[in-house]
Amino acid sequence: MALTTEQRVRRAAVKLFAAKGFHGTGIRxxxxxxxxxxxxxxxxMGTKEDLLVGIxxxxxxxxxxxxxxxxxxxxDPADALSALVTLHVMAHAAQPDETRVxxxxxxxxxxxxxRRIVGLRDEYEDIWATTIDQGVAAGVxxxxxxxxxxxxxxxxxTGVARWYSPRGPLPLDRLAARYAQLALxxxxxxxxxxxxxxxxAREVAAQVWRIRP
Amino acid sequence: MALTTEQRVRRAAVKLFAAKGFHGTGIRxxxxxxxxxxxxxxxxMGTKEDLLVGIxxxxxxxxxxxxxxxxxxxxDPADALSALVTLHVMAHAAQPDETRVxxxxxxxxxxxxxRRIVGLRDEYEDIWATTIDQGVAAGVxxxxxxxxxxxxxxxxxTGVARWYSPRGPLPLDRLAARYAQLALxxxxxxxxxxxxxxxxAREVAAQVWRIRP
Amino acid sequence: MALTTEQRVRRAAVKLFAAKGFHGTGIRxxxxxxxxxxxxxxxxMGTKEDLLVGIxxxxxxxxxxxxxxxxxxxxDPADALSALVTLHVMAHAAQPDETRVxxxxxxxxxxxxxRRIVGLRDEYEDIWATTIDQGVAAGVxxxxxxxxxxxxxxxxxTGVARWYSPRGPLPLDRLAARYAQLALxxxxxxxxxxxxxxxxAREVAAQVWRIRP
Amino acid sequence: MALTTEQRVRRAAVKLFAAKGFHGTGIRxxxxxxxxxxxxxxxxMGTKEDLLVGIxxxxxxxxxxxxxxxxxxxxDPADALSALVTLHVMAHAAQPDETRVxxxxxxxxxxxxxRRIVGLRDEYEDIWATTIDQGVAAGVxxxxxxxxxxxxxxxxxTGVARWYSPRGPLPLDRLAARYAQLALxxxxxxxxxxxxxxxxAREVAAQVWRIRP
DNA sequence: GATGAATGAGATTTCATTCAT
DNA sequence: GATGAATGAAATCTCATTCAT
Numbered sequence: 001m002a003l004t005t006e007q008r009v010r011r012a013a014v015k016l017f018a019a020k021g022f023h024g025t026g027i028r029x030x031x032x033x034x035x036x037x038x039x040x041x042x043x044x045m046g047t048k049e050d051l052l053v054g055i056x057x058x059x060x061x062x063x064x065x066x067x068x069x070x071x072x073x074x075x076d077p078a079d080a081l082s083a084l085v086t087l088h089v090m091a092h093a094a095q096p097d098e099t100r101v102x103x104x105x106x107x108x109x110x111x112x113x114x115r116r117i118v119g120l121r122d123e124y125e126d127i128w129a130t131t132i133d134q135g136v137a138a139g140v141x142x143x144x145x146x147x148x149x150x151x152x153x154x155x156x157x158t159g160v161a162r163w164y165s166p167r168g169p170l171p172l173d174r175l176a177a178r179y180a181q182l183a184l185x186x187x188x189x190x191x192x193x194x195x196x197x198x199x200x201a202r203e204v205a206a207q208v209w210r211i212r213p
Numbered sequence: 214m215a216l217t218t219e220q221r222v223r224r225a226a227v228k229l230f231a232a233k234g235f236h237g238t239g240i241r242x243x244x245x246x247x248x249x250x251x252x253x254x255x256x257x258m259g260t261k262e263d264l265l266v267g268i269x270x271x272x273x274x275x276x277x278x279x280x281x282x283x284x285x286x287x288x289d290p291a292d293a294l295s296a297l298v299t300l301h302v303m304a305h306a307a308q309p310d311e312t313r314v315x316x317x318x319x320x321x322x323x324x325x326x327x328r329r330i331v332g333l334r335d336e337y338e339d340i341w342a343t344t345i346d347q348g349v350a351a352g353v354x355x356x357x358x359x360x361x362x363x364x365x366x367x368x369x370x371t372g373v374a375r376w377y378s379p380r381g382p383l384p385l386d387r388l389a390a391r392y393a394q395l396a397l398x399x400x401x402x403x404x405x406x407x408x409x410x411x412x413x414a415r416e417v418a419a420q421v422w423r424i425r426p
Numbered sequence: 427m428a429l430t431t432e433q434r435v436r437r438a439a440v441k442l443f444a445a446k447g448f449h450g451t452g453i454r455x456x457x458x459x460x461x462x463x464x465x466x467x468x469x470x471m472g473t474k475e476d477l478l479v480g481i482x483x484x485x486x487x488x489x490x491x492x493x494x495x496x497x498x499x500x501x502d503p504a505d506a507l508s509a510l511v512t513l514h515v516m517a518h519a520a521q522p523d524e525t526r527v528x529x530x531x532x533x534x535x536x537x538x539x540x541r542r543i544v545g546l547r548d549e550y551e552d553i554w555a556t557t558i559d560q561g562v563a564a565g566v567x568x569x570x571x572x573x574x575x576x577x578x579x580x581x582x583x584t585g586v587a588r589w590y591s592p593r594g595p596l597p598l599d600r601l602a603a604r605y606a607q608l609a610l611x612x613x614x615x616x617x618x619x620x621x622x623x624x625x626x627a628r629e630v631a632a633q634v635w636r637i638r639p
Numbered sequence: 640m641a642l643t644t645e646q647r648v649r650r651a652a653v654k655l656f657a658a659k660g661f662h663g664t665g666i667r668x669x670x671x672x673x674x675x676x677x678x679x680x681x682x683x684m685g686t687k688e689d690l691l692v693g694i695x696x697x698x699x700x701x702x703x704x705x706x707x708x709x710x711x712x713x714x715d716p717a718d719a720l721s722a723l724v725t726l727h728v729m730a731h732a733a734q735p736d737e738t739r740v741x742x743x744x745x746x747x748x749x750x751x752x753x754r755r756i757v758g759l760r761d762e763y764e765d766i767w768a769t770t771i772d773q774g775v776a777a778g779v780x781x782x783x784x785x786x787x788x789x790x791x792x793x794x795x796x797t798g799v800a801r802w803y804s805p806r807g808p809l810p811l812d813r814l815a816a817r818y819a820q821l822a823l824x825x826x827x828x829x830x831x832x833x834x835x836x837x838x839x840a841r842e843v844a845a846q847v848w849r850i851r852p
Numbered sequence: 853g854a855t856g857a858a859t860g861a862g863a864t865t866t867c868a869t870t871c872a873t
Numbered sequence: 874g875a876t877g878a879a880t881g882a883a884a885t886c887t888c889a890t891t892c893a894t
Contacts, residue, residue, distance in 0.1 A: 452864085678857090
């Protein structure tokens with residue numbers, strides 16, 4: 001079960017890009033962290049940018065997969081949003097480095113790569129937008145400016161990656177539940193989140209990220 | 214009222230650091246954007262890092278000043294939090310570049326500079342923490358995990374800098390009001406934000422950032 | 427009358443590109459030969475390719491200038507061809523490094539640069555083609571395949587850059603005269619080259635390359 | 640009749656060295672063009688330089704062999720020179736890549752390899768020198784500067800490799816005949832080239848290079 | 853025979869910074 | 874004040890080559 005060199009490279013990159021930024025991370029830093037020479041690095045990646053793109057793609061692909069898989073079995077908008085928040089928070093708490101890279105380094109991408117990555121991000125955000133709209137239409141959400149509310153929610157949840165520590169006092173599932181509560185409050189939703197949503201979100205998280213809260 | 218060269222340098226740096234990151238911005242980029250030679254740059258700044266520190270200091274100093282000045286005349290915790298949210302949102306919407314630099318480039322600082330900047334940031338966040346604690350103690354806020362709520366609030370409000378555009382459909386004061394509402398909802402506060410808080414926040418914002426909403 | 431650094435760079439490049447080829451010459455070789463650091467090199471050139479293009483352009487520009495200036499005052503096709511050969515040989519004998527670079531390193535150019543340089547070369551060769559055609563039309567040249575003859579002539583004369591040494595037994599003007607004779611023989615021209623052509627060619631060579639035979 | 644891997648490597652090298660130069664051709668380019676991995680390349684060649692030397696040796700060996708075999712059966716200097724020109728032109732037109740490599744990449748060789756290759760080239764040129772000298776001695780050639788004439792002839796003929804295309808309008812034997820005529824004109828030889836010389840040259844070319852004009 | 857893995861050395865180019873003018 | 878000239882260090886990436894499998 002030892003890691004392959006390729007995996008070691010990827011992990012080193014994720015950690016360093018998150019800590020020092022893409023431009024702040026040198027090829028030598030990467031090589032040293034992966035335990036190989038900087039020339040050998042080029043067996044496992046194309047350019048440094050390819051490495052970045054790979055990290056971002058995988059992270060966003062998983063987020064999209066998780067969101068879609070979850071919503072497939074949830075009809076109630078409050079449940080759906082609850083599940084989205086739970087998943088998003090779990091993902092960002094469990095993979096803070098990956099998600100921070102996705103969040104912070106878009107500007108480091110070349111034009112064509114940026115277009116692709118932003119496309120994925122937009123797909124993901126569209127899922128949130130749709131869910132919110134459905135809740136508003138159903139009369140269970142109160143969101144005068146749905147777009148503003150969506151962005152507020154997303155930024156709030158994404159921010160978890162910037163401060164959550166598994167070594168802190170709050171276990172991951174408690175954190176996620178708390179955030180789901182905050183989200184429903186923001187939407188003026190009277191109903192407390194039902195267990196089903198959180199249950200479903202946890203199942204999917206376990207499948208997609210192998211998170212076991 | 215023409216800008217001094219020093220101001221031009223500062224503004225160019227803010228824009229470029231925000232757009233491409235500190236490490237992604239070269240000294241020559243700065244010089245070109247400021248309209249001087251890269252050698253002349255060194256008359257107006259110390260090192261590149263000094264420039265970054267200056268930008269961050271000023272931004273945080275203003276935020277702190279604004280927060281303190283506002284709270285001086287507000288007793289009610291709901292009013293106080295309302296005002297803090299309003300100020301924070303206005304600052305981040307009106308100065309997205311400055312605040313993004315503060316937010317994203319802490320890792321680019323050397324150890325001693327980082328300590329100072331993080332110190333300022335912590336001072337600022339302490340004001341929020343105190344305000345929340347007071348609301349909880351007074352029974353007007355429902356925040357089982359006050360620290361989590363504080364971080365959720367801050368990330369939500371800070372995120373404004375990443376997406377708000379003055380050319381969008383939402384005027385700044387409406388945005389701030391909406392965020393204040395969201396914040397109070399998150400805190401389970403029954404009382405709608407009173408006009409005084411927003412009023413006071415706008416006064417201070419006008420003094421500190423010359424924002425006229 | 428000391429050389430500027432830029433001139434030293436140019437000369438070093440000409441010598442090294444001619445001796446070891448463009449790809450065989452490293453940036454460090456250039457810097458060392460020019461007596462500056464490799465970083466300083468970039469004050470005086472853009473990229474290594476820009477340096478190559480500059481060398482080629484200048485060389486071809488001069489060749490074109492010389493050819494045009496000469497033909498302006500020569501009507502007789504035999505005289506004209508005589509003068510072209512004389513100029514070409516003098517240029518290639520006096521500037522063997524420049525001309526060898528033009529001759530050998532076209533394949534090292536990027537697509538757009540190559541297009542420009544080959545364009546210049548074609549302009550120059552067109553002058554030869556026209557001159558030969560005129561001689562054939564006038565009945566003074568016998569060239570069953572004018573294009574073949576032109577290429578044979580050009581290759582023969584260009585080759586001078588690959589072997590001629592000013593330290594050899596043959597002075598430059600004797601060499602040029604000999605080549606003019608060979609060229610007219612190849613064209614089956616009965617008339618010996620008149621003095622006017624060589625005279626005119628020498629004048630122009632003195633103007634364009636400051637050659638004093 | 641499929642090619643062996645070794646032949647594929649050799650041909651790929653010839654093509655690439657001719658097109659991009661020795662230093663401009665990477666080991667990976669070679670491997671890709673030969674359809675094997677770059678590590679496998681080292682089963683079929685020693686170093687990259689060995690490959691170059693092999694190409695040059697073979698090319699020059701064949702040229703020498705052809706020249707010697709031809710002259711064995713030709714006594715008349717005009718016939719001999721005619722045959723030399725014919726052979727040289729045919730070789731350079733039929734194998735432009737090989738001959739261009741011989742011509743352009745001598746400077747890429749290490750000292751000892753260069754000595755050997757230049758030795759072969761000198762042997763070959765000596766054959767031309769001797770033939771010209773004999774013609775001069777016999778009074779059939781007019782060459783005031785025999786060495787200059789030899790170099791002019793060789794450069795003219797070698798140049799064929801730089802422009803001749805089998806897809807052009809001129810068949811190979813017509814081209815060779817034209818060049819033989821040009822050569823004899825340059826030498827002031829009154830006699831038209833007799834059929835025997837061309838005949839013999841064609842026979843040898845067929846043996847040595849399997850050229851069928 | 854064939855190749856993925858590996859690398860030290862070196863490629864070109866940019867970096868932030870200094871200094872004489 | 875302003876800048877062209879200069880540079881050591883470092884950037885990303887490629888080089889030819891070796892070797893265990």
